[in-house]
Amino acid sequence: MEKILMSGDEAIARGAWEAGVCVASAYPGTPSTEILENMAQYKDDLYCSWSNNEKTATEIAFGASLGGVRAMVSMKHVGMNVAADPIFTAAYTGVNGGLVIVSADDPGCYSSQNEQDNRLYALHARLGMLEPSDSQECLEYTKAAFELSEKFDLPMMIRVTTRVCHSKSVVQTGQRNEIKPLPYVSNPEKYAMLPANARVRHVQVEKNLEALKDYAETCALNKTIYNEGDIGIICSGICYMHAREAFGDSASYLKLAVTHPLPDKLIKAFCSKVKTVYIIEEGEPYLENAIKALGIECSGKNRLGPQGELDAQRIRAAFGLGEPPEIYPQPAQAPARPPVLCAGCPHRGFYFAMQKHKDSIVAIGDIGCYSLGVSAPFFGFEACICMGSGFSIPIGLSIALKRQGDKRKVIGILGDSTFYHSGFNSLVDAVHQMADVCLVILDNSITAMTGHQVNSGVERDLMGREVPVIPLEGMVMSAGLDKDRVRIVDPIDQQAMNAAIEAAVSTQGTFVIISRRPCALLKEEIRLRAGRHCEIDRELCRGCKACTKTACPSLAFEGKKAYIADAANCTGCGLCLQMCRFGAIKTVGG
Amino acid sequence: MTNILLTGVGGQGTILTTKILSAALVKLGYDVKMSEIHGMSQRGGTVNTQLRYGEKVYAPNISQGEADLIVAFEKVEALRALPYLKKGGTIVMDDREIYSMPVLIGAQEYPHNAVELLKETADSVIVIPASRIAEELGNIKVQNICLLGALAGTLELNGVDWNAIIAENVPAKTVSLNQEAFKRGRESALSV
Numbered sequence: 175m176e177k178i179l180m181s182g183d184e185a186i187a188r189g190a191w192e193a194g195v196c197v198a199s200a201y202p203g204t205p206s207t208e209i210l211e212n213m214a215q216y217k218d219d220l221y222c223s224w225s226n227n228e229k230t231a232t233e234i235a236f237g238a239s240l241g242g243v244r245a246m247v248s249m250k251h252v253g254m255n256v257a258a259d260p261i262f263t264a265a266y267t268g269v270n271g272g273l274v275i276v277s278a279d280d281p282g283c284y285s286s287q288n289e290q291d292n293r294l295y296a297l298h299a300r301l302g303m304l305e306p307s308d309s310q311e312c313l314e315y316t317k318a319a320f321e322l323s324e325k326f327d328l329p330m331m332i333r334v335t336t337r338v339c340h341s342k343s344v345v346q347t348g349q350r351n352e353i354k355p356l357p358y359v360s361n362p363e364k365y366a367m368l369p370a371n372a373r374v375r376h377v378q379v380e381k382n383l384e385a386l387k388d389y390a391e392t393c394a395l396n397k398t399i400y401n402e403g404d405i406g407i408i409c410s411g412i413c414y415m416h417a418r419e420a421f422g423d424s425a426s427y428l429k430l431a432v433t434h435p436l437p438d439k440l441i442k443a444f445c446s447k448v449k450t451v452y453i454i455e456e457g458e459p460y461l462e463n464a465i466k467a468l469g470i471e472c473s474g475k476n477r478l479g480p481q482g483e484l485d486a487q488r489i490r491a492a493f494g495l496g497e498p499p500e501i502y503p504q505p506a507q508a509p510a511r512p513p514v515l516c517a518g519c520p521h522r523g524f525y526f527a528m529q530k531h532k533d534s535i536v537a538i539g540d541i542g543c544y545s546l547g548v549s550a551p552f553f554g555f556e557a558c559i560c561m562g563s564g565f566s567i568p569i570g571l572s573i574a575l576k577r578q579g580d581k582r583k584v585i586g587i588l589g590d591s592t593f594y595h596s597g598f599n600s601l602v603d604a605v606h607q608m609a610d611v612c613l614v615i616l617d618n619s620i621t622a623m624t625g626h627q628v629n630s631g632v633e634r635d636l637m638g639r640e641v642p643v644i645p646l647e648g649m650v651m652s653a654g655l656d657k658d659r660v661r662i663v664d665p666i667d668q669q670a671m672n673a674a675i676e677a678a679v680s681t682q683g684t685f686v687i688i689s690r691r692p693c694a695l696l697k698e699e700i701r702l703r704a705g706r707h708c709e710i711d712r713e714l715c716r717g718c719k720a721c722t723k724t725a726c727p728s729l730a731f732e733g734k735k736a737y738i739a740d741a742a743n744c745t746g747c748g749l750c751l752q753m754c755r756f757g758a759i760k761t762v763g764g
Numbered sequence: 765m766t767n768i769l770l771t772g773v774g775g776q777g778t779i780l781t782t783k784i785l786s787a788a789l790v791k792l793g794y795d796v797k798m799s800e801i802h803g804m805s806q807r808g809g810t811v812n813t814q815l816r817y818g819e820k821v822y823a824p825n826i827s828q829g830e831a832d833l834i835v836a837f838e839k840v841e842a843l844r845a846l847p848y849l850k851k852g853g854t855i856v857m858d859d860r861e862i863y864s865m866p867v868l869i870g871a872q873e874y875p876h877n878a879v880e881l882l883k884e885t886a887d888s889v890i891v892i893p894a895s896r897i898a899e900e901l902g903n904i905k906v907q908n909i910c911l912l913g914a915l916a917g918t919l920e921l922n923g924v925d926w927n928a929i930i931a932e933n934v935p936a937k938t939v940s941l942n943q944e945a946f947k948r949g950r951e952s953a954l955s956v
């Protein structure tokens with residue numbers, strides 16, 4: 175077999191395909207997104223589709239498992255909060271076809287709103303759990319997870335982290351094992367979780383976990399490496415790689431693959447052979463607490479702390495292994511390079527217009543590309559916590575502000591994908607509770623932040639099928655808002671957007687603005703505008719800098735004149751053009 | 765073990781460059797790991813990829829003071845990545861300037877003398893005019909493959925059919941353009 179480089183995400187997709195998976199579902203979220211994206215290459219052998227949120231994605235996979243085929247659902251760590259409801263009870267019912275749940279955690283918060291450690295979910299929800307440490311293991315453990323799921327009648331969780339998902343390493347691949355579907359047999363005692371059945375199933379889950387624990391005691395996936403010296407390190411996932419890098423052959427290792435349930439006897443046996451036990455793990459002291467509960471003296475978290483990602487250097491520093499390498503002094507400060515709204519981004523038009531109304535509004539945001547509007551120069555919103563909340567926080571906030579005589583209008587902002595994800599529920603609450611809020615859907619016709627995944631507003635799905643579009647305005651109107659409380663506006667058109675915001679601020683009750691213009695990076699958009707960009711006439715430019723207030727990355731200012739610094743990326747959207755009182759800017763080409 | 769850090773601005777093609785280099789290293793029989801944390805990279809932020817190769821690689825990422833080689837696609841990104849350079853390591857960089865938002869809106873200064881500063885500080889800095897070469901060839905986008913050529917020249921990797929690997933990894937229409945960019949970058953590094 176050929177050796178190829180694969181990311182952890184690619185390898186999980188490959189492993190699932192080799193294991194004969196028939197249904198794969200997900201909602202995008204870094205660093206898990208590429209798992210389902212990579213399933214699409216196998217679409218002749220399986221069904222794969224983006225869902226609107228992690229809960230529905232999980233339930234679709236559960237349904238497929240119930241129907242007797244192997245199924246997988248993947249999500250980022252916070253997605254598991256959304257999917258927790260079905261997951262906790264899916265452990266009780268167990269599976270028919272193997273069911274694998276992939277949780278991609280993000281220590282270091284590279285692209286997330288928190289650093290939660292989802293290993294605790296496996297413990298809490300009573301799932302089996304495997305933790306791969308590189309791409310080869312991603313492939314192998316995924317295959318194993320399907321086997322174990324069926325063998326022990328448990329949903330199996332694959333827990334990975336950003337560094338595993340987004341690192342590439344050498345992988346040896348195999349072939350697909352086409353598996354005959356298991357018959358679907360009606361069995362309400364097992365699958366209909368009413369109290370009477372659930373009580374019985376809870377007993378069964380614990381038995382299933384006991385059986386998996388016995389298996390984990392001797393299975394070949396857990397590995398022990400003995401070296402000279404007193405130190406024994408227990409770790410799992412990527413932390414093994416970092417620990418190995420830091421301690422080298424000066425310590426022995428128990429590298430756990432099955433991290434729920436934990437193999438107590440194996441752990442005790444390892445610890446009896448070393449003098450000092452260190453637990454090296456990112457996030458919560460998940461392993462450490464469990465191992466301490468076995469009566470074993472060990473440490474690690476006290477030196478490493480719960481925050482951030484580990485690397486070899488951090489471990490060396492924490493355990494006093496040698497001096498840190500010398501580094502060159504920084505001869506000058508590098509100016510910051512934060513990610514920004516792209517040239518031509520429709521979100522910029524909305525935030526620009528909104529600035530004018532600063533004094534009469536309080537804005538709440540959500541998670542998506544438009545989150546970038548939080549910083550300079552727009553300071554577009556003041557709070558955001560999780561997907562969908564951009565439409566429900568305003569309901570509570572508006573009540574609180576009214577109580578203290580604050581007359582500002584509360585505005586909620588979220589994107590099209592976020593609206594389909596959970597924002598619609600919040601909108602229904604707002605309308606039904608007669609909330610005095612303005613809710614804005616920034617509809618760029620794609621799930622942009624995570625890399626352009628299709629959503630229910632797009633007419634093609636992941637497998638390339640033509641699918642019905644679920645129109646946002648239809649959903650909004652279905653909540654019972656009158657026509658005069660809903661505006662659909664092109665955010666680049668500042669006059670129209672200003673008028674819409676003004677109407678929203680002056681109207682009592684719930685008001686919705688759909689700010690609609692496709693993402694400037696969509697292939698179709700790039701094709702349509704080919705060659706079009708703005709041009710600034712140096713003679714006419716008076717250097718007033720009004721255009722630079724749009725904070726467009728294609729626009730620069732030097733020598734008392736504004737100019738288009740990056741015509742290749744300028745889309746000619748014309749936002750800056752509307753700022754110019756001297757007619758110096760025009761759109762050319764295309 | 766050799767550690768390489770590639771750094772640039774979203775959209776410059778650092779990830780593709782790392783991918784092609786890794787493919788070549790795998791063909792040479794090395795164990796290779798690369799890390800490419802990408803979240804908001806398309807939106808104009810800094811993009812770092814890290815590549816490690818040798819007989820056996822454990823961790824996929826590089827800590828500060830560990831990079832044998834830094835390849836910078838942009839001037840201040842070279843400056844920013846400097847803490848990662850191992851003492852005595854080499855920086856291969858383009859002298860291209862791309863202004864970030866704080867610079868564009870005048871909130872922060874761009875250090876135009878970054879190359880001189882780096883040359884005064886680090887022991888080995890190789891400047892490759894990759895963007896200019898790419899523009900001469902008619903497409904700024906091949907800057908990355910030009911830098912790859914320079915990198916291949918600096919690493920003295922022998923026995924690699926670079927033209928074939930490039931052909932496997934770039935759009936069909938741009939194969940000869942990219943191959944030419946690679947050649948020019950390599951020559952440029954070897955002439956330093």
Ligand SMILES: Cc1ncc(C[n+]2csc(CCOP(=O)(O)OP(=O)(O)O)c2C)c(N)n1
Nearest residue numbers: 202203253541542543589590591592622623
């Ligand atoms: C529960 C949860 N799932 C997934 C994510 C990852 N995520 C962040 S933003 C986003 C998509 C936003 O898309 P949209 O609302 O359309 O805004 P856009 O980025 O297109 O502007 C996703 C999937 C998350 N933060 N939380």
